[in-house]
Amino acid sequence: MKLLRRKPFLGIREKMILCCILSTIITIVFSDLVVYWIYQKDITEKEFFYMEDGNQILSDNIDNLISTIEEKLVTELEYCTVFSYQDDLSNLYVADVMRSLKRLVTLMKMRGTNVKSIYILDQYTCSYYYDTKEELLLDDFKEKSVYQEIRDNHKTMFPRQGSTLWRSFPDNPDEIYLIKHYINSETTDYKGIVCLTFDKDYFHTLLGEHDFSSIIYDEKGYLLYCSEDLRYAMQCKDNSVRDQYLISSTSVGKRGWTLEALVNKSTILARTKSLASILLIVELVVLIGVIAMIAYLFRGMLGNILALDKSFRDINAGKPVEQIIPRTRDETAYLCQQFNTMYGELTQSVEKMAQDSTLRERAEYNALLAQMNPHFLYNTLESISSMAKLSGQEDIVHTIHMLGYLLRASINGNTQKIPLQKELLYIRYYLELQKLVTGGRRLDWDISIEPGTEQYLVPKLLLQPVVENSIIHGLHLIKDDGIIVITSGKKKDCLILEVYDNGEGTNQEEIDRILSEDGQDDSGNDRAHIGIRSIQKRLHILYGPEYGMQMESSPGNGMIVRITLPLEKSEEENV
Incomplete structure (x- = not known):
C-alpha cells in the first residue's frame, strides 16, 4: 500500500485520453510513411522517364537551332563581304570595315538572331570590334577572357578549318560566344576568325520553357549554359548540391555537347497532389474515428471541463456568461460551483x-470646462477695459454685443459638443474683439473650411484657447501683418483642425512643457497656457489617447497646432 501511495496519481480519464492520442499518432505516422514511400518511388520513375523524353527532344531542337545560326553566319559573312578588304589593303579604311560589321549584325537580327557584339581577327592579326549598344570599345573587349583565348590559341583551338566553337567564360557568365574559323567558300583560303557575342537571355529564349532546368557542357566538358535557378548549384563545389536534383543526360547531335535536364527532388514531391489527397483521406478517416470514440466515451466526463472552457473564452471575448450547471457529480462539479x-x-x-470611473471622468471634465470659462472671461473683460480708455462709445457697444454672444455660448452647459460651424462663429467674434483691442493694426485671420466638415461635432470652446495662445504668445511682439489661419479637413476617419500663426514661435522643449500635465507651475507665464493643457485633457477624456493635439514650431517660424478628432455628427444631422 505504501508503494502504491508513492506513485503519481493518474486517473482513468487521463489514461484513456493518452491512449487515444498515442494510437492516433502511431496510426497516422505509419500510414504516412508507407504511402509516402510507395508514391515517392512511383512519381520519381515517372518524372525521370518524362525528363529523358523531353531532354532528347530539346537536344534535337538545340542542334537544329545552333546549326541554323551557324549557317546564317556563313551566309551573311559572304553577303556582307566582311573580309573583302584583305584583297586590296591599299584601299583599307577602318570605317568601311565597321560598316560591314554593323551591316552583318543588322542582317543577323533581321533573321531572328539577336547578336550583342561582333569581333573579327583577320589573317594579318588585325582586330575590329562592333558593339550594338555602342557601350564597349575594342580595348574593353580585349580585357575579356574570350579575347585572350582567341589571341593566344587562334591557330590551335579549331579542330579543322571552317569549324565553329561555342564558348562561355567565368568572367562574363551572362554571355555566350560563337567563334568561327572562316574560310572563303570558293578558294578555301583562311580569312580570319569571327566571334559573335550572345546574351544568355537570348539563348534561354531559344531553348524555350520547360518543366525542368537545363545545363549544357561543350565538347571539352566546360560549362556553356545553365538555367538561372541552377547558377548557385554550379558555383557550389560540394557534390551534395547536385544530389538534390534528379538528372537526365543526353548528347547534342555530333557536336560532343552534353545536355542535362535537372529537376529538384523537393519540387517533384511538391507536385504530388495525389499523394497529399491520399494522406489527407487516410488521416481524416482515422481522426474521425478517434473523435467519434472520444466524443462517445468522454461526453459526460468532459462536459463540465468544456463548459468551463467555453465560459472562460466568452469572458475573454467580452460576451455574457451563463451560469454553469454541472453535468456530473465529481471534482469538476465543485470547480463549476466555484466558478x-x-x-x-x-x-x-x-x-x-x-460606475466610479464614469463619475470620476465626468467630474474631471466638468472641472476642466469650468476652469477654462473664467480664464477666457477674465482676458476678454480686460481687453474691453483697455479699449474703453482708447475708443469711443460705438466701438464699446459693438464689443459688448459680441462679448454677450460669447458669454452665452460659454456659460450654456447643456451640450458638450457643437457643430464646427458654430465653433467657428465663436472664433470669428473672438477675433473681432481682439482686433478691436489692437486697433486693427496687427491682427488678421483667414478661415478655410473643407466643404462638408462644418456639420461635424467638436467639443465646445475647442479653438478659442488655441487662438488666444497664438495672439498672446505668438503675435505679441509683431506690430503689423500678424495673421492667424484656421483650416479643417478630413483624413481617413478623422477630422483634422489646424491653427497657424506667423508669430515668433518657440522650441520643442517649450512645446513639450506646455502639453505636459506635470510641467505646470503657479507662475503667470504658465497660467497663460492653461487653456492649451485643458484642451488636451478634454480630448483624451472624450475620445481617448489616440486623439488629441499636436504642436509644431521653431523659433522665428510661427506655430502650427493640429487637432485630431473622430468624425461625429449630431443625431439630427444623421436623421
Missing part, C-alpha cells in the same frame, strides 16, 4: 468600478 460564485463577485466589482 459561478467567482464570476458573480467579479461582475459586481467590474460594474462598480465602471
Whole structure:
C-alpha cells in the first residue's frame, strides 16, 4: 500500500485520453510513411522517364537551332563581304570595315538572331570590334577572357578549318560566344576568325520553357549554359548540391555537347497532389474515428471541463456568461460551483468600478470646462477695459454685443459638443474683439473650411484657447501683418483642425512643457497656457489617447497646432 501511495496519481480519464492520442499518432505516422514511400518511388520513375523524353527532344531542337545560326553566319559573312578588304589593303579604311560589321549584325537580327557584339581577327592579326549598344570599345573587349583565348590559341583551338566553337567564360557568365574559323567558300583560303557575342537571355529564349532546368557542357566538358535557378548549384563545389536534383543526360547531335535536364527532388514531391489527397483521406478517416470514440466515451466526463472552457473564452471575448450547471457529480462539479460564485463577485466589482470611473471622468471634465470659462472671461473683460480708455462709445457697444454672444455660448452647459460651424462663429467674434483691442493694426485671420466638415461635432470652446495662445504668445511682439489661419479637413476617419500663426514661435522643449500635465507651475507665464493643457485633457477624456493635439514650431517660424478628432455628427444631422 505504501508503494502504491508513492506513485503519481493518474486517473482513468487521463489514461484513456493518452491512449487515444498515442494510437492516433502511431496510426497516422505509419500510414504516412508507407504511402509516402510507395508514391515517392512511383512519381520519381515517372518524372525521370518524362525528363529523358523531353531532354532528347530539346537536344534535337538545340542542334537544329545552333546549326541554323551557324549557317546564317556563313551566309551573311559572304553577303556582307566582311573580309573583302584583305584583297586590296591599299584601299583599307577602318570605317568601311565597321560598316560591314554593323551591316552583318543588322542582317543577323533581321533573321531572328539577336547578336550583342561582333569581333573579327583577320589573317594579318588585325582586330575590329562592333558593339550594338555602342557601350564597349575594342580595348574593353580585349580585357575579356574570350579575347585572350582567341589571341593566344587562334591557330590551335579549331579542330579543322571552317569549324565553329561555342564558348562561355567565368568572367562574363551572362554571355555566350560563337567563334568561327572562316574560310572563303570558293578558294578555301583562311580569312580570319569571327566571334559573335550572345546574351544568355537570348539563348534561354531559344531553348524555350520547360518543366525542368537545363545545363549544357561543350565538347571539352566546360560549362556553356545553365538555367538561372541552377547558377548557385554550379558555383557550389560540394557534390551534395547536385544530389538534390534528379538528372537526365543526353548528347547534342555530333557536336560532343552534353545536355542535362535537372529537376529538384523537393519540387517533384511538391507536385504530388495525389499523394497529399491520399494522406489527407487516410488521416481524416482515422481522426474521425478517434473523435467519434472520444466524443462517445468522454461526453459526460468532459462536459463540465468544456463548459468551463467555453465560459472562460466568452469572458475573454467580452460576451455574457451563463451560469454553469454541472453535468456530473465529481471534482469538476465543485470547480463549476466555484466558478459561478467567482464570476458573480467579479461582475459586481467590474460594474462598480465602471460606475466610479464614469463619475470620476465626468467630474474631471466638468472641472476642466469650468476652469477654462473664467480664464477666457477674465482676458476678454480686460481687453474691453483697455479699449474703453482708447475708443469711443460705438466701438464699446459693438464689443459688448459680441462679448454677450460669447458669454452665452460659454456659460450654456447643456451640450458638450457643437457643430464646427458654430465653433467657428465663436472664433470669428473672438477675433473681432481682439482686433478691436489692437486697433486693427496687427491682427488678421483667414478661415478655410473643407466643404462638408462644418456639420461635424467638436467639443465646445475647442479653438478659442488655441487662438488666444497664438495672439498672446505668438503675435505679441509683431506690430503689423500678424495673421492667424484656421483650416479643417478630413483624413481617413478623422477630422483634422489646424491653427497657424506667423508669430515668433518657440522650441520643442517649450512645446513639450506646455502639453505636459506635470510641467505646470503657479507662475503667470504658465497660467497663460492653461487653456492649451485643458484642451488636451478634454480630448483624451472624450475620445481617448489616440486623439488629441499636436504642436509644431521653431523659433522665428510661427506655430502650427493640429487637432485630431473622430468624425461625429449630431443625431439630427444623421436623421
